[in-house]
Amino acid sequence: MALSxxxxxxxxxxxxxxxxxxxxxxxxFFAYPLIATVYFSFMHYNQIxxxxxxxxxxxxxxxxxxxLFGPALRNTLWLVVIMVAVRVVFGLSLGLLITKIKTGAGFxxxxxxxxxxxxxxxxxxxxxxxxxxxxxxxxEILGSIGISGPNWFNDPDTAKPSLVLLSLWGIGDLMVIFMxxxxxxxxxxxxxxxxxxxxxxxxxRYVTWPSITPIVMFAVVTGVVQTMQYYTQALVxxxxxxxxxxxxxxxxQPGYPDHSTLTVPQLVYQMGFQNFNTGAACVLSxxxxxxxxxxxxxxxxxxxxxLAAED
Amino acid sequence: MTSTTLSAPASAxxxxxxxxxxxxxxxxxxxxxxxxxxxxHSVAIAVALLFxxxxxxxxxxxxxxxxxxxxGDLWPDSWHWSNYKAVFETPGFLDWWRNSLMYxxxxxxxxxxxxxxxxxxxAKFRFRGRRTAMLLxxxxxxxxxxxxxxxxxxxxxxxxxxxxxxxxLIIPMAFGDAYSIFLLRQFLLTIPKEYIESAKVDGCGxxxxxxxxxxxxAKPGIAxxxxxxxxxxxxxxxxxxxxxxxNPGAWTLSYGLESFKSAHAVNWNMTMAATLLVMAxxxxxxFFAQKAFVEGVTLTxxxx
Numbered sequence: 001m002a003l004s005x006x007x008x009x010x011x012x013x014x015x016x017x018x019x020x021x022x023x024x025x026x027x028x029f030f031a032y033p034l035i036a037t038v039y040f041s042f043m044h045y046n047q048i049x050x051x052x053x054x055x056x057x058x059x060x061x062x063x064x065x066x067x068l069f070g071p072a073l074r075n076t077l078w079l080v081v082i083m084v085a086v087r088v089v090f091g092l093s094l095g096l097l098i099t100k101i102k103t104g105a106g107f108x109x110x111x112x113x114x115x116x117x118x119x120x121x122x123x124x125x126x127x128x129x130x131x132x133x134x135x136x137x138x139x140e141i142l143g144s145i146g147i148s149g150p151n152w153f154n155d156p157d158t159a160k161p162s163l164v165l166l167s168l169w170g171i172g173d174l175m176v177i178f179m180x181x182x183x184x185x186x187x188x189x190x191x192x193x194x195x196x197x198x199x200x201x202x203x204x205r206y207v208t209w210p211s212i213t214p215i216v217m218f219a220v221v222t223g224v225v226q227t228m229q230y231y232t233q234a235l236v237x238x239x240x241x242x243x244x245x246x247x248x249x250x251x252x253q254p255g256y257p258d259h260s261t262l263t264v265p266q267l268v269y270q271m272g273f274q275n276f277n278t279g280a281a282c283v284l285s286x287x288x289x290x291x292x293x294x295x296x297x298x299x300x301x302x303x304x305x306x307l308a309a310e311d
Numbered sequence: 312m313t314s315t316t317l318s319a320p321a322s323a324x325x326x327x328x329x330x331x332x333x334x335x336x337x338x339x340x341x342x343x344x345x346x347x348x349x350x351x352h353s354v355a356i357a358v359a360l361l362f363x364x365x366x367x368x369x370x371x372x373x374x375x376x377x378x379x380x381x382x383g384d385l386w387p388d389s390w391h392w393s394n395y396k397a398v399f400e401t402p403g404f405l406d407w408w409r410n411s412l413m414y415x416x417x418x419x420x421x422x423x424x425x426x427x428x429x430x431x432x433x434a435k436f437r438f439r440g441r442r443t444a445m446l447l448x449x450x451x452x453x454x455x456x457x458x459x460x461x462x463x464x465x466x467x468x469x470x471x472x473x474x475x476x477x478x479x480l481i482i483p484m485a486f487g488d489a490y491s492i493f494l495l496r497q498f499l500l501t502i503p504k505e506y507i508e509s510a511k512v513d514g515c516g517x518x519x520x521x522x523x524x525x526x527x528x529a530k531p532g533i534a535x536x537x538x539x540x541x542x543x544x545x546x547x548x549x550x551x552x553x554x555x556x557x558n559p560g561a562w563t564l565s566y567g568l569e570s571f572k573s574a575h576a577v578n579w580n581m582t583m584a585a586t587l588l589v590m591a592x593x594x595x596x597x598f599f600a601q602k603a604f605v606e607g608v609t610l611t612x613x614x615x
Contacts, residue, residue: 018432021425025486036462111359135383229455
């Protein structure tokens with residue numbers, strides 16, 4: 001018994017010991033670079049000469065002069081709104097479908113889940129091939145039934161919707177989350193609603209929906225944060241679809257076609273690692289940070305399940 | 312089964328209750344159930360086909376001849392298995408495998424070892440600032456990696472001269488990954504504290520309790536974070552692009568694949584073969600560890 005009631009100082013030391021990997025990681029790999037990002041956002045720095053203080057010049061440059069900032073921000077926000085909405089609706093529909101399947105449930109669950117596992121680069125390369133306007137299987141099949149398919153990743157109007165399509169292929173994680181939430185709805189409530197003569201829609205509206213709203217909220221918020229960092233698929237799709245022979249490491253103009261797939265994270269990379277405009281890149285980073293932080297705050301306030309079991 | 316109640320036809324329920332198996336109402340209800348079954352399964356089969364067809368087309372193209380792969384044909388005239396051999400013989404391809412395995416293997420090991428004590432403390436210790444610590448973990452989990460990448464790159468490149476290697480990606484994982492800590496902590500909350508208390512009554516110290524009691528009980532949670540981290544590293548593109556781009560010897564499969572397409576600009580067959588080879592390990596591992604996966608995914612979203 002004596003051991004479990006050790007004195008407060010020893011207990012505190014022990015807690016610190018257990019937390020130490022994270023305490024080091026948080027300070028060195030998170031807090032420090034975050035402060036440094038703020039510092040560099042006020043500096044002119046090309047990663048060779050010493051940084052010099054320029055006040056708000058990087059900030060006014062990004063917001064007022066940088067030609068690609070507008071398109072990149074608009075594309076990112078477009079993706080955040082459309083992609084997240086479409087994914088949540090489709091993920092929920094698939095979750096509902098899978099809970100109604102009685103025969104072969106295991107097979108269907110696996111079939112819907114497995115594309116989620118495909119590495120993003122591989123999935124993107126495969127999709128650019130499948131949707132290739134000239135000879136891709138999809139347009140080939142559409143053609144055989146008399147539809148002339150769109151140019152998908154090669155047309156500024158359909159490039160972002162094509163990315164949404166790609167993201168729907170990898171909906172497996174959301175489907176599983178929604179499936180678990182739907183199976184957790186107490187079935188007595190459905191029986192009670194049935195006795196009251198509720199139809200399928202009324203049952204969804206008054207029984208299912210109230211019980212899954214925290215999960216929907218969770219899916220929306222994490223979806224927004226993930227889409228804020230949308231990078232790999234957009235970049236790879238643009239590079240592969242443009243068909244230009246460009247190896248990694250070479251300077252690229254991301255966002256093909258016509259900057260329609262350029263996102264803020266791509267611009268951070270371009271500014272920081274190709275143009276060596278460290279200041280502007282850090283300003284862009286902080287724009288991302290501000291939006292992500294605002295969303296996270298919202299998540300904390302709503303306590304959508306994340307901290308529910310705190311005590 | 313919850314699914315039964317979800318799909319039961321509502322309008323037929325009252326007559327069915329009073330006279331089961333008899334009369335026209337029951338027959339109508341049965342017919343409705345069968346139609347419902349057919350409708351649900353037809354939709355499911357159609358969606359499953361759409362989800363699986365990309366894999367089929369990618370595979371069929373991967374065994375076509377060079378010229379046929381550009382033609383838009385859907386079925387290969389003859390099966391060129393040698394494409395796969397050619398992919399493996401592409402300079403660098405085997406190095407990318409080795410680098411991916413090193414990044415994912417060491418990254419996973421480091422993450423698991425550092426996440427266990429932190430998650431244990433956050434789930435089971437009572438101390439001041441516990442809630443704040445948890446909020447900070449969630450905040451870091453939510454932040455785009457681009458927010459901090461520039462100063463981090465400068466430190467690794469200028470102070471430690473480690474650009475052109477994967478170490479700047481692997482080393483930080485020994486200091487706790489927020490997502491893994493969060494997920495494992497959620498799992499540890501479900502372990503009843505009686506087990507831990509009785510271990511302490513028996514004279515176990517906190518560290519021994521963790522190793523002997525908590526870790527064995529948390530195996531499913533640990534398996535989930537290990538798998539997620541392995542696939543995170545395996546799939547990572549941004550990280551290797553930042554640190555390994557200058558040195559092709561340090562590229563990973565995910566990063567190299569895209570350059571592969573550039574180098575074989577017109578060879579969709581080779582590209583698709585390589586694409587499948589990058590996907591293959593993930594899918595194989597999934598079939599061996601399905602349960603841990605699904606458990607992990609649900610844990611993030613549902614169990615509070």
